[in-house]
Amino acid sequence: MTELKKGLLEFKEIELEDVEAFTKIFESSGHMGSDASFATMYLWGKRYGIKAAVKDGFVIKIFGEENDKKYSYPCGKGDIKSVIETIKQDSIERYGKFIGLAMLTDENKEELEQLYPGEFTYEEMGGSADYIYLRTNLADLPGKKYHAKRNHISKFKRLYPEYRFEKLGKETFDDALTVAAKWCAVNGCTGSGGESLGAEYCAINRAFYNFDTLGMFGGVLYVNDEPVAMTAASRINDKVCDVNFEKALNFDGAYAMINNCFAQTYTDYDLLNREEDMGIEGLRKAKLSYYPERVLTRYAAIPKE
Known part of the structure; x- marks a missing residue:
């Protein structure tokens, strides 16, 4: 450089x-x-x-x-x-x-x-712009506006009753990396147009290698002992954390499920910063569908x- x-x-x-x-x-x-x-x-x-x-x-x-x-x-x-x-x-x-x-x-x-x-x-x-959410909203999914999200989670539980959520740590790093690698393979992290996705996979590896020093935390979602989604986050301050990474494989409702599990598990924070939409319209709509408390323009x- x-x-x-x-x-x-x-x-x-x-x-x-x-x-x-x-x-x-x-x-x-x-x-x-x-x-x-x-x-x-x-x-x-x-x-x-x-x-x-x-x-x-x-x-x-x-x-x-x-x-x-x-x-x-x-x-x-x-x-x-x-x-x-x-x-x-x-x-x-x-x-x-x-x-x-x-x-x-x-x-x-x-x-x-x-x-x-x-x-x-x-x-x-x-x-x-960062999309910032009340943790309790993502944990409880209250009211009519979250009806569709509750349906996604209900469907996931119905389709995959043998699921579990484990906190991210040394015992689950390999499983989280397996999810990231499989996601990368499906979404083209190598070759033309995949440079930024490949960089994200490298960042995930770097995060796990320095997990404790960086004060990170997160989880892995399993179906029948197979890792199907992962998330990793870091502290901003005593009220807000930053959800740095979230990846899910092609299991119906897996994104909604790991989002919900994370919010229910890490209750020390009032607000979850789920980062920017990078100008991608589909990502913007997905982030708005969870009704952010604030869009930090x-x-x-x-x-x-």
């Missing part, structure tokens, strides 16, 4: 040794986004060219292709205007101008506008000329 041009901030690749420092900062921010999960940043850092710097209690990320770099909005707690000024200077040193900020939430956008009134235009970053802040 091409080295970053020199600037004021010291950006570095994300390493496991950063987990404690970065997690402390992320949790202090109260941010609910998947980008405030250290595990997410670590697992996808190389794929998306993410590097990070710490400045005055904030984590700042730079990511993207060499000709399309982006600075993330600072995540942390403290004097954010001072940190943004540092980002401005860093950008000027690297690129000759301030290239702006990315991955802003509505709250970030409001804050930036108060700090720099009229200095930015804002563009929605399509496909980057993201914006780019572009400096006015």
Whole structure:
């Protein structure tokens, strides 16, 4: 990967040794986004060219292709205007101008506008919004709006009465990887168009290899002792977790079932962040069908000329 041009901030690749420092900062921010999960940043850092710097209690990320770099909005707690000024200077040193900020939430956008009134235009970053759900809704599937989901689960239980859900751990890693590998084989993780799916399979392997250090958890769904679905998640803060991976094989209702089992099992969290739709219409509809408590829309802040 091409080295970053020199600037004021010291950006570095994300390493496991950063987990404690970065997690402390992320949790202090109260941010609910998947980008405030250290595990997410670590697992996808190389794929998306993410590097990070710490400045005055904030984590700042730079990511993207060499000709399309982006600075993330600072995540942390403290004097954010001072940190943004540092980002401005860093950008000027690297690129000759301030290239702006990315991955802003509505709250970030409001804050930036108060700090720099009229200095930015804002563009929605399509496909980057996180879908955040009340855990109890996904666990209980209450009311008429979840009627279809309850039917999917009832059908699964009727078709596959010999099912069980096991927590993810050393004893179940191989079974979870079997699900991911079979899913990959069916959905074309190799060859033309499969690069991103193959990268996801690599990220799952990396997650399991560093499972405890990353503080991950999840489960495997079995039918007649055959693993048919897997899920893995990581903590964002004491209220929110990030569902990093979820894969199911061609068993009717398996996705609905593992989603429900996960929500019923991990009761320490109020909210489940099931990440973005990546601009895929089918994925967007699937995520909306579970009635998110909030869609965490993201914006780019572009400096006015």
